[in-house]
Amino acid sequence: MVKLRDIAQQTGYSISTVSKALSGKGRMSDETRKNILSVAKNLGYTPDFYAKSMASKTKTFVLGLIVPDITNPFFAYLTRGVERACGETCLLMLMDSFRSLHREEQLIRAARFYGVNGVIVGNSRVNDELIDEISKYVPVVIFDKECKCDNVVSIVVDNYYGAYLATKHLVENGCKHIIHFGGTQELYVSLQRAQGYEAAIKESGLKSHIVRVGYTFDDGYKAAKKLLNERNQFDGAFCMNDLVALGVMKALKEEGKKVPEDVAVVGFDDDKQLCEVTVPSLSSVRQPVEMMGETAGKMLLELINGQSNTKKVIFSPSLVVRDSSARR
Amino acid sequence: MVKLRDIAQQTGYSISTVSKALSGKGRMSDETRKNILSVAKNLGYTPDFYAKSMASKTKTFVLGLIVPDITNPFFAYLTRGVERACGETCLLMLMDSFRSLHREEQLIRAARFYGVNGVIVGNSRVNDELIDEISKYVPVVIFDKECKCDNVVSIVVDNYYGAYLATKHLVENGCKHIIHFGGTQELYVSLQRAQGYEAAIKESGLKSHIVRVGYTFDDGYKAAKKLLNERNQFDGAFCMNDLVALGVMKALKEEGKKVPEDVAVVGFDDDKQLCEVTVPSLSSVRQPVEMMGETAGKMLLELINGQSNTKKVIFSPSLVVRDSSARR
DNA sequence: TCAATTCTTGAAAATGATTGCAAATAGATA
DNA sequence: TATCTATTTGCAATCATTTTCAAGAATTGA
Incomplete structure (x- = not known):
C-alpha cells in the first residue's frame, strides 16, 4: 500500500510537499511538482479515503439506498434517479434486502457503520421503531410511509x-x-x-x-x-x-x-x-419513479446539510395511453 | 458531533478508557463501564467510521459489485446471485456505473477505500490496465473478460x-x-x-x-x-x-x-x-445468471481468504423452449 | 506488615492524510 | 555586503479512534 510517506522518501521531499503537489494546492516549482507526480504515478499511489476524509473536514458523501428487490424494475429505476441526484458529488451504496425483513433491519443498522451519511429506504415493511432509532443518527428518506421523526422525509405517490x-x-x-x-x-x-x-x-x-x-x-x-x-x-x-x-x-x-x-x-x-x-x-x-428517486436523493442531501425544509413530498401519477385501451 | 473526548470529559475518564468501555474490549470495573455507556447514550454518541477504520486495520467484509446498468434484468439477477453467496457472513455494496466509463473507473478506484474487501466487475468496458492496477490491492472477479493478473478470476459464458x-x-x-x-x-x-x-x-x-x-x-x-x-x-x-x-x-x-x-x-x-x-x-x-453471480461471490471470498485455486469459470447456457418455437 | 498478584486506568504512539505558518533559499536591490 | 522580497519547502498540529504498555490501586496470602 503506497502512502504519501513512500513518495516523500523516493523523491526526497517532505510529506506535506507531496500532499500539496498532488492536491495542486500549495505553490511550488514546476519541476518539483512534475517530479512528485511522476513518482506518484509510478508507485501507483491512491489516497487513503479514510485518512483523507478525516483530515480534511470536507465530507465525502456516501448515500445508502435500501431496496426490497432490485430485480423489480420499479426499484431499478428508482436507483437510477437517486444516482442522478448524486451526480459527481457523492457515491451511492445500493443494498438489496431481498424482501427479507431480517436482512432489511440488518442493512439499516449496518448502514451507519459503513460510512454512509444518509439512507434512503424504498418501500419498506420495517417497523417504525427501527426507523425512529436509526434516524437519530443518520438522516432518512423513506417511500410510501410517514414518520414523525425529525430526521425523516417521506416520499409518496398519489x-x-x-x-x-x-x-x-x-x-x-x-x-x-x-x-x-x-x-x-x-x-x-x-x-x-x-x-x-x-x-x-x-x-x-x-x-x-x-x-x-x-x-x-x-x-x-x-x-x-x-x-x-x-x-x-x-x-x-x-x-x-x-x-x-x-x-x-x-x-x-x-x-x-x-x-x-x-x-x-x-x-x-x-x-x-x-x-x-x-x-x-x-x-x-x-409513476415518475426516476424523478422520485432524484428527489429522494436531493432531499437526503438537504437533510445531511441540515436544511430540512420539507417533511413530505407527494407525486402525481399520470396516464400513458397505448393500444390496449385506445378504442377510437 | 459527539466524540470520545466529550464522553471522557463528562465522565472524568480518559479517552482510551472510554474507547475500551464502548468496544467492550478492555477490562474495567462494571461501574465505570456502566457509567460511560450511559453517558455515551445520553449524548447520542456514534463512532466516526473513518477514524475507526483508519485506526483499526480490521477487515470489514464488504463485497463490492459494479454493474453497468441495474435496470437491465441480467444484472439485477446477477446481483441476486452474489447476494446469495454473501449469505449472512458479508454485506454487498452495489454500485451502478450507468454505462459511463468514467464513472466505472471512479467506482473501481473508490471501491477499495470504502471498506470493500473485494470487487466483482460485471461486463466492463474498462481497460485491462485499471483492472491490473486495482487487483494489486483488492481481489477482483470479472465477467466476460480475461486477465493474467494474480488476483483476478474471470467468469464467462459459452x-x-x-x-x-x-x-x-x-x-x-x-x-x-x-x-x-x-x-x-x-x-x-x-x-x-x-x-x-x-x-x-x-x-x-x-x-x-x-x-x-x-x-x-x-x-x-x-x-x-x-x-x-x-x-x-x-x-x-x-x-x-x-x-x-x-x-x-x-x-x-x-x-x-x-x-x-x-x-x-x-x-x-x-x-x-x-x-x-x-x-x-x-x-x-x-444463461445461468444467478448461479454465475453466486459463483462470482464464492470465488471472490476464496480470493480474499487467499485460496485462489481457479483462474476462469466457463458456464454453459441452455435452451428454454416455449411457444414461439414449438411447432409440433 | 510486606510482598506478590490481580484489577483498573491512562499516557502515548500510531493510523495517513491536510494545512497554517515559519524557515530556508534564491534573486534583486541599495 | 547587507537588506529586502518572492519563492519554495518543511515542521508540527490536527482529525477521531485503537491499542500497547506501564503505572498505580486494590486485594490476597503468609
Whole structure:
C-alpha cells in the first residue's frame, strides 16, 4: 500500500510537499511538482479515503439506498434517479434486502457503520421503531410511509388519483362494465388504488366490481380465466399492476376476446420494458419513479446539510395511453 | 458531533478508557463501564467510521459489485446471485456505473477505500490496465473478460454454444430458412453468437443469413419489417437477445405471419419477465445468471481468504423452449 | 506488615492524510 | 555586503479512534 510517506522518501521531499503537489494546492516549482507526480504515478499511489476524509473536514458523501428487490424494475429505476441526484458529488451504496425483513433491519443498522451519511429506504415493511432509532443518527428518506421523526422525509405517490385517472379513461372510452383486478387487502397501496377506482365508477354512475387478485402474471391470468368461464361480462379492466394486466390479456386472448375492441385494459406502474413490448402495447399509470428517486436523493442531501425544509413530498401519477385501451 | 473526548470529559475518564468501555474490549470495573455507556447514550454518541477504520486495520467484509446498468434484468439477477453467496457472513455494496466509463473507473478506484474487501466487475468496458492496477490491492472477479493478473478470476459464458443450441433447435423443428438477427460487429459477444449460428447452419446443410441489427426492440422490429417488405422468405429467426426477438415478432404479426406456425422465433438471455409474459411466450437461450453471480461471490471470498485455486469459470447456457418455437 | 498478584486506568504512539505558518533559499536591490 | 522580497519547502498540529504498555490501586496470602 503506497502512502504519501513512500513518495516523500523516493523523491526526497517532505510529506506535506507531496500532499500539496498532488492536491495542486500549495505553490511550488514546476519541476518539483512534475517530479512528485511522476513518482506518484509510478508507485501507483491512491489516497487513503479514510485518512483523507478525516483530515480534511470536507465530507465525502456516501448515500445508502435500501431496496426490497432490485430485480423489480420499479426499484431499478428508482436507483437510477437517486444516482442522478448524486451526480459527481457523492457515491451511492445500493443494498438489496431481498424482501427479507431480517436482512432489511440488518442493512439499516449496518448502514451507519459503513460510512454512509444518509439512507434512503424504498418501500419498506420495517417497523417504525427501527426507523425512529436509526434516524437519530443518520438522516432518512423513506417511500410510501410517514414518520414523525425529525430526521425523516417521506416520499409518496398519489395512488388514489392514479387509479381514478385510469378508471375515468376507461369510462370515457365507452366501457360500461369495468372490473378492478386489485391487490390483496393488507397493502396500503392496494387500498388506495381500489378507492380511486370506486370514486371514478361512482362518479360515472356505473357499478363497481372489485376482484382481489394479487400481484403476479399468474394471479391476473387465473382470475380473468375464472371470470370468463363464469360468463361474467366485462368490457374494461383496470389492473393492480402491469403484470396482472398482462395475465388478464392472455386470458382474454385465449377466450377469443379482442383487446382493446372487446375489452380495454389498463395497468399500473408503466414498466416500459413490459408495456411497449407486448402486442397490443399496454396502457398504464405511470409513476415518475426516476424523478422520485432524484428527489429522494436531493432531499437526503438537504437533510445531511441540515436544511430540512420539507417533511413530505407527494407525486402525481399520470396516464400513458397505448393500444390496449385506445378504442377510437 | 459527539466524540470520545466529550464522553471522557463528562465522565472524568480518559479517552482510551472510554474507547475500551464502548468496544467492550478492555477490562474495567462494571461501574465505570456502566457509567460511560450511559453517558455515551445520553449524548447520542456514534463512532466516526473513518477514524475507526483508519485506526483499526480490521477487515470489514464488504463485497463490492459494479454493474453497468441495474435496470437491465441480467444484472439485477446477477446481483441476486452474489447476494446469495454473501449469505449472512458479508454485506454487498452495489454500485451502478450507468454505462459511463468514467464513472466505472471512479467506482473501481473508490471501491477499495470504502471498506470493500473485494470487487466483482460485471461486463466492463474498462481497460485491462485499471483492472491490473486495482487487483494489486483488492481481489477482483470479472465477467466476460480475461486477465493474467494474480488476483483476478474471470467468469464467462459459452455464447457460441448457446447460439448453436438455438439454431439447431430451429433446424430440428423443420425450419429451412433461418435468419440470424445479430448484434453489431464490435461486440465480442455478438461475434461468438454469430459463429455458433453459422456452425449449426453449416452442419445442417442450410444457407446462412445474418442481418446486423442491434440490441433493442426497435432494432428488431425495423429489420424484420424491412426484410418482409422486400419479400424475403424465412421461417426461422434466431435473435441476438429477447428484445430484438420481440421486435421481430411484432413485425411478423403486423405482416400477417403467425408465430410459430409460419415463423419460429428464439431469443437470447431468457429474461423471464419478458419471455413468459408475451403471447406467444418466447423461447430463449438461458444463461445461468444467478448461479454465475453466486459463483462470482464464492470465488471472490476464496480470493480474499487467499485460496485462489481457479483462474476462469466457463458456464454453459441452455435452451428454454416455449411457444414461439414449438411447432409440433 | 510486606510482598506478590490481580484489577483498573491512562499516557502515548500510531493510523495517513491536510494545512497554517515559519524557515530556508534564491534573486534583486541599495 | 547587507537588506529586502518572492519563492519554495518543511515542521508540527490536527482529525477521531485503537491499542500497547506501564503505572498505580486494590486485594490476597503468609
